[in-house]
Amino acid sequence: MSFQGTQTYIATQDLQVAVNAAITLQRPLLIKGEPGTGKTVLAFELAKALDKQLIQWHVKSTTKAQQGLYEYDAVSRLRDSQLGDQRVHDISNYIIRGKLWEAFVAEPAPILLIDEIDKADIEFPNDLLLELDRMEFFVYETREVIKAAVRPLVIITSNNEKDLPDAFLRRCFFHYIRFPDPDTMARIVDAHFPNLQKDLLHEALTVFYNVRDVPGLKKKPSTSELLDWLKLLVAQDLSPETLRSKDNRSVIPPLAGALLKNEQDMHLFERLAFMSRRGA
């Protein structure tokens, strides 16, 4: 069982090594990288490539580690007790399984995606140390131990908003997805738009990397933005010449809204356009 990327996901060699190490040694894999470089998509593609079920746990600022294990719905039980429902005598009726529990008991072992772990409270990773290490936990209410028969592959993504604790990191493999170089990028685009004209692709990539090189951008466009933009270009049937034209209005690339998501960045571009027009 090894991962070489898929038809729609180009994995660089270092990523493949990291993923395969995580699969072989059954340790969690922590993925970091610029937004839009395909951290979350990796889990989806991995599930597709290995033909496994994907269980997603999207972490928010309010997410607690306990919610991933199970929750005890005390309020329902309270209500049932006051209504005299017979279910109330079995506490297991009120235990709601979390994503981790699902992943531990699913057959065959699925892939568990813990998305954006850095969004949660600073103690969140610490609370999951033992659970991820031993892949088991204890349910106090019913006094049973939930243990994974086969360890699921755990993919964790982080956007680096918080530092993760050392003890947590020690248990993971780590991979930083770098922004792809133009060659890899061409392969990625090719995987998504196999019928794109060669010259249009070339011009589009040139424009794209030029935009990324503009100093002072708040949010540099990334792979996912490039793919969106190309989709628009194809839909609008723009010619490579439009992209290439060096007349003084073209400093702002066509359909720039797909690349620049920030009005300050747009403003910066308009200023550049204005300056080059004046220069001409």
Added chain:
Amino acid sequence: MLSRFFFNLREAHVPVSLKEYLTLMEALKAGLAQFSVDEFYYLSRATLVKDERNLDKFDQVFGQSFQGLESALDADGEIKAEIPEEWLRLLGERLLTEEEKAAVQALGGWDKLMETLKQRLEEQKGRHQGGSKWIGTEGTSPFGANGYNPEGIRIGQDRSRHRRAVKVWDKREFRNFDDSLSLGTRNIQVALRRLRRWIRQGAATQLDLPDTIRSTARNGGALDLRLVPERHNSVKVLLLLDVGGSMDDHIRTCEELFSAARGEFKHLEQYYFHNCPYEGLWKDNNRRDQRIDTWHVLHTFGSDYKLIFVGDASMSPYELVEQGGSVEHNNPEPGQVWLNRLTTTFPQAVWLNPLDEAYWKYTHSVGMVKQMMNDRMYPLTLAGLDGAMRELSR
């Protein structure tokens, strides 16, 4: 061999532990990297490095441990001869074709080149342009950028990378993540979050489920709702910013810190001073207008405020020790008296200095201020901020 690599990593301050080393062993035993050095590099990187800030250090150590390069580590394991960033950005990239190689005299092999590079680096002190020996740009020396010696080592040239010729770890592409350098708004915010301490204060608005259950049970089953206050960010900060004079260079960094800080705290008070706080501070950057008595500040805010100075602490020593030493007015009391008053009123205080830490020792007053702050002076880098925040949240 491997254990030496492991200890080299530790000496270079890459935080690796035994656990990771054993994981690497396990991975190697499982046959994950059998046929190529590249795979071994990727595998050991995924296993041993857990933070992109350390990737650059890892690359260096990997290069030294497995390349048989002349080691840049001295006896204590400190990396010496730090090569300036702009030179290094593309170090290790060779730009030769076979014909060119034959055509022009070359120095004789990669190892030799690296060795000579090390030597030159030690000989050379400043930036250099032209010429045929020193490292710099536009020369004919094998070292440097834009030159035409085919076996040259390119240093800090932006274009024309060849994909094949380079060892991956020698590209040092992760240099930007090294935390001793960059400080953008985003980074600052990350560091400042350390300051947040969640304390419950204010009105009770959230349902406290455990307490509700407990008191309902005590009530004999009749529902009894219990509420707790929502969590607030209760860190209080008093920010004193140095403006004007020698700080003009650093004003941008400071403004970033400042704008980041705005969103982070419930109570944030900021005042400006010039060089050293005296009997008056300003609320407005338009500084000579409304001067606020420092005594007033000292009496207004409680000692639970955390005091953060931002300033380069570069001034004439007289400003600190003599009355009337200030550059812009006649101060009845010297700066250090006021510094002392501020730090006694607000015991939790740090001084953030935008000057590069390496230059602190060249300015006398920096050392003096540092001493007055009981060594609580930190550089305005991510690592420095981390240290300062840890100090403040003690």
